[in-house]
Amino acid sequence: MVCGGVFPLILPLTVLVSYLTAFLIWILRDKPAQIHNRAAVGSALINLALVLCLLPGIWREAAFSCNLFTFIPSVDIAFRVDGLGYLFALIASFYWLLTAIYSVEYMRNDKFPARYWFFLFLCMGSVLGIAFAANLFTLFLFYEILTICTYPLIVHAQTPQAIKAGRKYLVYSMAGGTALMLSLVITYLLCGHLDFRPGGILPDSASYSILRLLFITFMVGFGVKSVIFPLHGWLPDAMIAPTPVSAILHAVAVVKAGVYGILRIVIDIFGLQLLQKLHLNEWLLALAGITIIGGSLMALRQTNLKKMLAYSTISQLSYIILGVVMATPSGIIGGILQMLYQSVMKISLFFCAGAIYRQTGVSEIADMGGLGEKIPLTMFAFSIAALGTIGFPGTAGFISKWYLAMGAMEAGRFFMVGVIISGTLLNAGYYLPLLYKAFFQESLTRQKGQALSLLMTGPCLLTAGLVLALGLCLWVHKLPLHLAQNIAEGVLYFKCP
Amino acid sequence: MQTEYSPILIFIFLLPFLGLAFYPVLVKRSIIWAAYVSAFICALCFLMITPLIPQVLRGKLIVSSTIYFSPQNTFNPQMVFSLRADAFGVYFAWVSALVWLLAAVFSCEYLKQTAHPLRYFCLFSACLSFVFGIAFAGNLFTLFIFYELLTISGYPLIAHEETSQAKAAAKKYIIYSLLGDALVLFTVLLVYYMAGNLELHRRGTIPAQTGVESLRLLLVCGLLGFGVKSAIMPLHGWIYEAHPAAPAPASAVLSGVFVNVGAYGLIRLIYDVIGFRLMRQGALGMIVVFPALVTILLTSIQAYNQDNLKRRLAYSTSAQISYILLGAALLSPNSLQGGIIHMAYHAIMKATLFLCAGAIVKAGGSEDVSRMNGLGAKMPLIMIAFSIAGLSLVGIPPTTGFISKWMLATGALEVSDTGSVVILLLGSLLSALYILPVIYAAFLKKDTDQTADISETNYQPAALTVPLIIGAALSVLMGIFVNLPGFPFSFARVISASFLGR
Numbered sequence: 001m002v003c004g005g006v007f008p009l010i011l012p013l014t015v016l017v018s019y020l021t022a023f024l025i026w027i028l029r030d031k032p033a034q035i036h037n038r039a040a041v042g043s044a045l046i047n048l049a050l051v052l053c054l055l056p057g058i059w060r061e062a063a064f065s066c067n068l069f070t071f072i073p074s075v076d077i078a079f080r081v082d083g084l085g086y087l088f089a090l091i092a093s094f095y096w097l098l099t100a101i102y103s104v105e106y107m108r109n110d111k112f113p114a115r116y117w118f119f120l121f122l123c124m125g126s127v128l129g130i131a132f133a134a135n136l137f138t139l140f141l142f143y144e145i146l147t148i149c150t151y152p153l154i155v156h157a158q159t160p161q162a163i164k165a166g167r168k169y170l171v172y173s174m175a176g177g178t179a180l181m182l183s184l185v186i187t188y189l190l191c192g193h194l195d196f197r198p199g200g201i202l203p204d205s206a207s208y209s210i211l212r213l214l215f216i217t218f219m220v221g222f223g224v225k226s227v228i229f230p231l232h233g234w235l236p237d238a239m240i241a242p243t244p245v246s247a248i249l250h251a252v253a254v255v256k257a258g259v260y261g262i263l264r265i266v267i268d269i270f271g272l273q274l275l276q277k278l279h280l281n282e283w284l285l286a287l288a289g290i291t292i293i294g295g296s297l298m299a300l301r302q303t304n305l306k307k308m309l310a311y312s313t314i315s316q317l318s319y320i321i322l323g324v325v326m327a328t329p330s331g332i333i334g335g336i337l338q339m340l341y342q343s344v345m346k347i348s349l350f351f352c353a354g355a356i357y358r359q360t361g362v363s364e365i366a367d368m369g370g371l372g373e374k375i376p377l378t379m380f381a382f383s384i385a386a387l388g389t390i391g392f393p394g395t396a397g398f399i400s401k402w403y404l405a406m407g408a409m410e411a412g413r414f415f416m417v418g419v420i421i422s423g424t425l426l427n428a429g430y431y432l433p434l435l436y437k438a439f440f441q442e443s444l445t446r447q448k449g450q451a452l453s454l455l456m457t458g459p460c461l462l463t464a465g466l467v468l469a470l471g472l473c474l475w476v477h478k479l480p481l482h483l484a485q486n487i488a489e490g491v492l493y494f495k496c497p
Numbered sequence: 498m499q500t501e502y503s504p505i506l507i508f509i510f511l512l513p514f515l516g517l518a519f520y521p522v523l524v525k526r527s528i529i530w531a532a533y534v535s536a537f538i539c540a541l542c543f544l545m546i547t548p549l550i551p552q553v554l555r556g557k558l559i560v561s562s563t564i565y566f567s568p569q570n571t572f573n574p575q576m577v578f579s580l581r582a583d584a585f586g587v588y589f590a591w592v593s594a595l596v597w598l599l600a601a602v603f604s605c606e607y608l609k610q611t612a613h614p615l616r617y618f619c620l621f622s623a624c625l626s627f628v629f630g631i632a633f634a635g636n637l638f639t640l641f642i643f644y645e646l647l648t649i650s651g652y653p654l655i656a657h658e659e660t661s662q663a664k665a666a667a668k669k670y671i672i673y674s675l676l677g678d679a680l681v682l683f684t685v686l687l688v689y690y691m692a693g694n695l696e697l698h699r700r701g702t703i704p705a706q707t708g709v710e711s712l713r714l715l716l717v718c719g720l721l722g723f724g725v726k727s728a729i730m731p732l733h734g735w736i737y738e739a740h741p742a743a744p745a746p747a748s749a750v751l752s753g754v755f756v757n758v759g760a761y762g763l764i765r766l767i768y769d770v771i772g773f774r775l776m777r778q779g780a781l782g783m784i785v786v787f788p789a790l791v792t793i794l795l796t797s798i799q800a801y802n803q804d805n806l807k808r809r810l811a812y813s814t815s816a817q818i819s820y821i822l823l824g825a826a827l828l829s830p831n832s833l834q835g836g837i838i839h840m841a842y843h844a845i846m847k848a849t850l851f852l853c854a855g856a857i858v859k860a861g862g863s864e865d866v867s868r869m870n871g872l873g874a875k876m877p878l879i880m881i882a883f884s885i886a887g888l889s890l891v892g893i894p895p896t897t898g899f900i901s902k903w904m905l906a907t908g909a910l911e912v913s914d915t916g917s918v919v920i921l922l923l924g925s926l927l928s929a930l931y932i933l934p935v936i937y938a939a940f941l942k943k944d945t946d947q948t949a950d951i952s953e954t955n956y957q958p959a960a961l962t963v964p965l966i967i968g969a970a971l972s973v974l975m976g977i978f979v980n981l982p983g984f985p986f987s988f989a990r991v992i993s994a995s996f997l998g999r
Contacts, residue, residue, distance in 0.1 A: 330574045333574070392645065392649070393641075393642040393643075393645050393646055394642070394646070398642075399566070399576070402574065402576060402638075403574055405682070405686050406574045406575065406686070406689060408686075409686045409687075409689050409690045412690070417683065417686055418683075421679045421682055421683055422679070424679065425675060425676065425679050428675055432671065436668075440653075440656060440659060440664065474564065474565075474566065477566065
């Protein structure tokens with residue numbers, strides 16, 4: 001069922017609103033910061049409202065599509081939203097609002113606030129464009145814009161370190177972009193169009209070696225942003241960015257865009273069946289497994305809090321791919337839920353890391369002793385999010401990991417169950433010592449924690465509360481679960497909305 | 498099985514959380530009131546479980562709540578929160594509440610001036626609730642959730658005193674337990690793979706045609722997973738560090754209940770998931786029997802070598818829990834009954850012994866057995882309670898320990914397992930060797946060199962002695978009035994009949 005009326009117009013509108021806000025802030029760059037802040041938070045609110053307008057339709061498994069114009073024959077700039085895209089857009093616009101609120105306080109004394117907001121909202125528009133893309137070309141377009149717009153955010157501090165990290169990011173992403181371009185051309189040659197369709201568009205008849213090559217180029221293209229194993233090098237360095245940027249990079253914008261891209265090619269370009277025929281699913285699972293374990297092992301060795309969180313992201317993201325590629329109902333639901341819940345928990349962790357830095361100046365793990373007494377609220381939120389990432393019962397992370405483990409059992413993949421469980425243990429291995437330090441160790445300094453504005457504690461507590469609510473309250477949990485089930489049905493039975 | 502729907506289990510489960518509302522206010526005024534409230538809540542839980550006993554003894558299954566965490570349509574990932582109680586569940590919850598009550602009353606005096614009282618009392622109450630969650634779990638999903646929650650909540654209880662020794666012990670505990678929990682999770686997932694559901698209370702959900710090899714894998718995983726909490730031989734490394742480090746009331750519940758929880762989980766796995774028939778067909782009992790026997794022998798010898806009383810008792814806990822597992826795994830009615838009654842007996846006498854050790858330390862005495870000469874004269878009530886509970890541990894008639902060991906031995910003979918009988922008797926002998934010297938030193942040795950440095954004689958406040966006396970009295974009374982309804986034996990008969998399908 002494809003809906004007509006004004007609803008489809010919301011899709012380009014959301015993208016437009018973000019881009020316009022960006023330029024508006026740029027025009028008003030000499031005005032006081034308060035005006036930027038209001039414009040930013042207001043626009044994020046409008047975007048969230050617009051995305052929520054689509055919810056009733058998506059709940060009924062409707063889809064909205066909207067063709068802007070034809071670029072070259074059978075390649076359009078077109079928007080379309082289904083369950084998966086909607087979830088991505090929903091979390092993006094929600095976290096953007098929180099990040100905007102958080103940034104107001106965090107970036108208060110910044111030298112270039114207008115530049116920060118400008119690129120932040122360009123990113124926002126691009127993420128929504130990626131979420132609503134109806135074909136590979138539109139997705140590619142916004143994906144590249146996102147790459148470019150993230151660069152100024154990463155080098156925002158303009159220290160030599162930041163410039164170096166930015167360069168690394170750019171080199172990795174540009175290489176990925178080239179690979180993506182190549183795969184777009186091959187796909188176009190094979191199919192004659194680039195539209196997303198559940199079940200895949202690539203013909204079975206094509207040569208298997210070409211299809212395998214195509215898959216590899218796709219993986220290189222999207223693998224950079226989704227930090228799959230050998231392509232993850234840029235992410236820990238990019239931690240030099242301001243904390244709200246790291247939060248948004250990790251929770252939604254960049255890494256999720258990469259994972260979203262992979263899900264799209266797995267589900268809508270190749271299709272799970274073709275993937276199984278090519279035995280590519282085994283390779284992808286192995287890669288995801290290596291990334292899960294490897295990322296966690298690297299996280300264990302970190303001494304800097306933000307870097308540790310970065311490696312934790314690397315490992316957590318691969319659960320999403322793991323779940324979907326297993327192609328069992330519970331696995332797919334688990335993967336989709338992990339995509340949602342990982343972002344809640346990670347954004348909460350980063351918000352808290354920023355708050356800890358602001359309140360006590362602590363950024364190294366070794367200095368975290370006694371923080372539980374100094375800044376109880378922040379550490380409380382941090383603990384909940386950390387326990388959630390481990391997958392502790394009663395938090396959101398438990399639900400997604402349970403689904404993943406059940407999915408692995410349904411597929412009879414004992415090895416993957418082992419990977420999931422040992423990944424969880426490793427998570428506990430690097431998060432629990434943090435909590436131990438904060439709550440059971442004496443502080444090294446007498447210095448007291450500074451009070452923090454509600455603009456920063458609010459997002460911390462809200463996201464941490466969400467981690468608990470999603471894990472404990474049935475009716476909060478219902479929305480993501482319903483959407484995830486619809487997606488899983490669509491993926492497994494090619495039910496085209 | 499007859500079922501009865503009643504929300505009572507939810508109330509019992511939530512009751513301990515009630516305390517969490519009071520503690521933040523109370524600990525600011527005076528810690529002792531927080532301790533009173535926590536004891537009161539334990540007593541309330543105990544009283545609320547009591548009326549369930551006649552119902553479950555008639556073979557009823559009490560069903561309280563079933564909350565589906567996922568809509569029951571196309572996909573069924575078994576995320577069902579379900580509370581239901583049969584005789585075994587009620588029995589376990591009842592015993593746990595009793596141990597908690599004794600420990601809570603003891604805390605009123607023992608933890609009068611503790612640091613971090615809020616953390617301690619909140620977790621002490623929450624743990625009871627999690628134990629109820631495990632006892633009343635209607636499926637393995639629920640059981641696993643509370644098992645994991647209990648594991649994490651145990652950490653601050655062990656590390657409570659924040660000495661470097663306590664922290665190291667707590668760290669060891671959490672590493673062992675998390676690894677064990679991971680294996681428990683794997684076991685749960687395996688059950689899903691084999692049976693397609695996670696239900697308990699069905700006496701065998703695994704299909705009869707399942708191969709012996711996969712059943713063995715399941716049981717080995719379960720043994721290694723649950724074995725960490727129940728301190729089976731190679732997995733018992735945490736227990737003798739954690740017990741001396743934790744404050745005495747926490748040691749009492751650790752040794753009395755936490756360790757039992759592992760045994761409880763394993764018995765559920767054996768009889769509710771795999772089922773008696775499959776266990777016997779595949780001769781799977783040996784997988785548990787052998788490690789249990791090894792544990793009984795070796796940890797008893799290790800206990801004999803310890804000079805620190807709490808460490809000695811910790812090793813003995815490891816051995817005593819193995820009696821329970823042995824009883825469950827021998828697969829004969831008598832031994833199963835012996836194992837089940839031993840759960841209650843062990844919980845009560847070991848809690849009493851640990852509380853006695855705590856009382857000695859509180860009075861300024863040493864934890865070392867070699868420095869306990871003449872203690873009996875200085876703190877008679879406490880040492881008498883210790884002696885009675887200790888004799889019961891050894892298994893001297895007419896105390897409780899004798900009855901459970903008798904049942905275990907006759908059960909082993911039923912399945913003609915003479916080896917087990919020999920080791921059981923050896924274990925009793927060894928337990929006499931490590932308990933009797935303490936009693937001997939306390940009452941018969943003269944304190945010639947003034948090593949037992951207790952300045953204040955007759956330091957025996959009521960809050961310390963009353964739980965000890967009750968515990969000691971119960972370990973005799975439960976032995977004498979063994980057949981009274983509501984006492985462990987009446988439960989054991991119903992439970993074994995339902996597990997063994999007779």
